[in-house]
Amino acid sequence: MSKREFQTEVSQLLQLIIHSLYSHPEIFLRELISNSSDALDKLRHLTLVDDAYKSLPFDPRISLELDEENKTLTISDTGIGMSEEDLVSHLGTIARSGTKNFLSQLSGDARKDSNLIGQFGVGFYSAFMVADKVEVVSRKAGEEQAWRWISDGKTGFDIEPAERAVAGTTILLHFNEEGAQYANSWRLQEIVKKYSNHIAFPIFLTYDKSEWNEAEKKSIKTRTTEQVNVASALWRRPKSELTDEDYKELYKSITGDWEDPLFWFHTRAEGSLEYTTLFYIPAKAPMDLYHAEYKVGVKLYVKRVFIMDDAKELLPQYLRFVRGIIDSEDLPLNVSREILQQNRVLTSIRTASVKKILSELKSIATNQPELYLKFISEYNRPLKEGLYGDYANRETLLDLVRFKSTKVEGLTSLADVKSRMKPEQKSIYYITGGAESLLRTSPLLEIYKKKDLEVLILDDDFDEIVFSGIEKYGEIDLKAVSKSSTSEDLKDVNEPDQAEALKPLLDKLKATLGDRVKDVRASVRLADSPSCIVSDEEEPSIKMQQMMRAMGQKDIPALKPTLEINPDHEIVKKLLARSDDSVAEDAAWLLFDQALLMEGVPLQDPASFVHRLNRILNLSI
Numbered sequence: 333m334s335k336r337e338f339q340t341e342v343s344q345l346l347q348l349i350i351h352s353l354y355s356h357p358e359i360f361l362r363e364l365i366s367n368s369s370d371a372l373d374k375l376r377h378l379t380l381v382d383d384a385y386k387s388l389p390f391d392p393r394i395s396l397e398l399d400e401e402n403k404t405l406t407i408s409d410t411g412i413g414m415s416e417e418d419l420v421s422h423l424g425t426i427a428r429s430g431t432k433n434f435l436s437q438l439s440g441d442a443r444k445d446s447n448l449i450g451q452f453g454v455g456f457y458s459a460f461m462v463a464d465k466v467e468v469v470s471r472k473a474g475e476e477q478a479w480r481w482i483s484d485g486k487t488g489f490d491i492e493p494a495e496r497a498v499a500g501t502t503i504l505l506h507f508n509e510e511g512a513q514y515a516n517s518w519r520l521q522e523i524v525k526k527y528s529n530h531i532a533f534p535i536f537l538t539y540d541k542s543e544w545n546e547a548e549k550k551s552i553k554t555r556t557t558e559q560v561n562v563a564s565a566l567w568r569r570p571k572s573e574l575t576d577e578d579y580k581e582l583y584k585s586i587t588g589d590w591e592d593p594l595f596w597f598h599t600r601a602e603g604s605l606e607y608t609t610l611f612y613i614p615a616k617a618p619m620d621l622y623h624a625e626y627k628v629g630v631k632l633y634v635k636r637v638f639i640m641d642d643a644k645e646l647l648p649q650y651l652r653f654v655r656g657i658i659d660s661e662d663l664p665l666n667v668s669r670e671i672l673q674q675n676r677v678l679t680s681i682r683t684a685s686v687k688k689i690l691s692e693l694k695s696i697a698t699n700q701p702e703l704y705l706k707f708i709s710e711y712n713r714p715l716k717e718g719l720y721g722d723y724a725n726r727e728t729l730l731d732l733v734r735f736k737s738t739k740v741e742g743l744t745s746l747a748d749v750k751s752r753m754k755p756e757q758k759s760i761y762y763i764t765g766g767a768e769s770l771l772r773t774s775p776l777l778e779i780y781k782k783k784d785l786e787v788l789i790l791d792d793d794f795d796e797i798v799f800s801g802i803e804k805y806g807e808i809d810l811k812a813v814s815k816s817s818t819s820e821d822l823k824d825v826n827e828p829d830q831a832e833a834l835k836p837l838l839d840k841l842k843a844t845l846g847d848r849v850k851d852v853r854a855s856v857r858l859a860d861s862p863s864c865i866v867s868d869e870e871e872p873s874i875k876m877q878q879m880m881r882a883m884g885q886k887d888i889p890a891l892k893p894t895l896e897i898n899p900d901h902e903i904v905k906k907l908l909a910r911s912d913d914s915v916a917e918d919a920a921w922l923l924f925d926q927a928l929l930m931e932g933v934p935l936q937d938p939a940s941f942v943h944r945l946n947r948i949l950n951l952s953i
């Protein structure tokens with residue numbers, strides 16, 4: 333017998349699992365059964381596609397054997413099994429780097445944490461919540477030798493040669509005090525039905541059944557084996573036969589989520605391609621939504637045979653929050669990831685699935701607005717990613733995303749913005765480049781307030797990247813208020829001849845600010861503020877340039893802003909009347925610096941700003 337130690341992370345993880353999840357230890361059974369089901373899927377797949385395995389027997393079953401007296405339970409399967417090496421690496425280390433995130437994400441809230449266990453796949457170790465000793469006997473398909481792995485879940489594990497009649501894995505749990513409640517056949521049946529009813533393989537329970545014996549006038553215990561689950565691929569049944577409860581149960585069993593999904597879309601396509609899709613939208617966005625290594629939520633089946641659950645090709649990345657199943661009749665069983673990438677069948681299924689999901693979302697937005705708001709509060713951001721990446725569905729996505737606005741509380745749609753447009757209004761306006769509070773008080777909005785024009789507040793950090801590439805909503809132009817060209821909607825505010833009168837001042841400002849500005853000109857967008865800065869139509873805004881630099885892009889040319897001044901403002905009028913002197917020079921810089929500050933751009937030289945401010949203060953006090 334050889335003694336091995338757990339990888340440090342495993343010991344850590346075991347401690348956390350055992351101590352933080354006590355309120356729902358029953359999930360140990362879901363985890364172990366799903367491992368058995370995975371192992372059966374893997375073996376079935378191999379016997380279908382790999383010549384070396386074709387002759388192996390495949391008699392899929394998962395068996396639970398309960399010994400109430402000794403408080404033990406075995407969970408065995410006729411799946412792929414594990415070699416000695418597999419036992420060491422799969423049950424002694426944490427291979428997937430994503431799993432390490434698990435450790436940092438545990439919240440102490442048992443409900444959430446047990447949900448995480450399923451998401452991050454540290455399921456096997458949950459056995460130690462209910463057992464103080466776990467023995468695994470496994471024989472890998474195609475091999476003769478079996479191995480026994482034993483551990484108390486504390487320091488490490490032992491491994492020794494063992495015997496097993498056929499390939500597969502048997503897990504023997506010696507229940508601890510906490511686990512003793514599961515040494516009960518009723519309880520076990522209830523848990524299997526709750527979590528594992530739709531596992532594609534039959535699950536049998538062997539236990540001592542008490543039955544009344546009329547002849548002896550007492551109940552007698554007989555060793556009995558019964559199938560516990562329904563073992564059907566529920567998604568292949570017609571919608572009319574399925575209840576909401578069926579759908580919710582399936583959702584919970586494939587995702588490990590505790591909460592009901594928000595809604596689901598079940599589609600059966602017949603014709604040139606035959607496939608079934610069942611997509612669910614989780615009530616809460618998955619924890620790893622914004623991780624590079626997010627876990628794929630859609631499982632691929634071919635003719636009811638599980639193929640893979642980690643294919644990022646199944647749906648576009650922005651729909652990575654969707655959970656569910658794609659089951660195709662037309663894909664080959666031995667489809668590999670490489671083939672998937674340019675497979676015509678999958679491309680068609682994917683295109684149709686995206687269209688389906690988006691159009692269903694649109695109809696929910698129209699018919700069940702409250703439900704849709706719940707959806708949007710979790711998934712607005714990924715939809716915006718779609719605006720950036722999914723050109724073909726941009727029109728639909730524009731109707732699905734929601735916006736903050738100067739005109740409404742909460743969120744609004746572009747369709748609603750359109751319906752509120754003034755009869756003569758030409759464009760829809762938005763402001764980007766900072767936190768909501770900064771945007772709402774920006775001088776750039778003054779003229780829109782004055783003219784009672786609605787402006788969308790786009791305060792997500794990537795809104796500028798997304799929306800600078802979108803020029804129109806239907807026939808209507810979408811315009812950023814920070815861009816130098818102004819729309820027809822703003823013209824005629826200030827009389828044109830003012831520009832002539834202002835020219836000497838503009839020239840003076842330009843001479844003073846030198847190469848810090850591209851141009852200085854009279855503004856038509858200001859009402860209360862004396863100045864603001866704007867960028868050219870094709871150029872990224874100052875804020876955006878900062879972001880690009882912060883993200884490590886070094887070769888960003890230093891683009892200069894244009895300073896606009898408000899001809900109607902008292903300060904500007906006084907400045908116009910004033911001859912060249914140091915006050916005028918200080919004022920020029922202060923007009924520029926305050927415009928930068930209002931945009932949330934840090935000053936290059938705060939000391940000079942403060943000196944100037946103090947000189948002016950000194951004069952006025």
Ligand code: ADP
Pocket residue numbers: 363367368370371409411412413414422423452453454455456457500501
């Ligand atoms: P996950 O199932 O997410 O990979 P688990 O902790 O549940 O994580 O299982 C770890 C690994 O141990 C599995 O990926 C699998 O390789 C192996 N394993 C666990 N149970 C079995 C089993 N019954 N048969 C074969 N392999 C198994």
Ligand code: MG
Pocket residue numbers: 363366367453454455456
């Ligand atoms: Mg597992």
